[in-house]
Amino acid sequence: MRDIMGMMGKVKEMQAKMEKMQAEIASLEVEGKSGGGLVTVTMTGKGDLKGVKIDPSLFKEDEVEILEDLIVAAHKDAKDKAEAVMAEKTKEMTAGLPIPPGMKLPF
Numbered sequence: 001m002r003d004i005m006g007m008m009g010k011v012k013e014m015q016a017k018m019e020k021m022q023a024e025i026a027s028l029e030v031e032g033k034s035g036g037g038l039v040t041v042t043m044t045g046k047g048d049l050k051g052v053k054i055d056p057s058l059f060k061e062d063e064v065e066i067l068e069d070l071i072v073a074a075h076k077d078a079k080d081k082a083e084a085v086m087a088e089k090t091k092e093m094t095a096g097l098p099i100p101p102g103m104k105l106p107f
Contacts, residue, residue, distance in 0.1 A: 032078025039070040043078045
């Protein structure tokens, strides 16, 4: 019975850490860049796009497709950075727990 009580205590501790981590991720802002910095996007750790900066040299009528591709690439860069931060925070939080490989947290 003590093992169950100890396990429940660890679950509550893990839940509190998870809530703290989710709050940190929500307040996190990352920048993604493409085209050598010609396009920069800023987004939150939850994936909400906060801003887009575009170098004025890209405002040419015949380069619209390039600009569109650069915006998508910058967004992907920012998303990848946010996911890397989340993965690192999750890894730190779950260190020592017997979690199966490949299992993603938070669920």
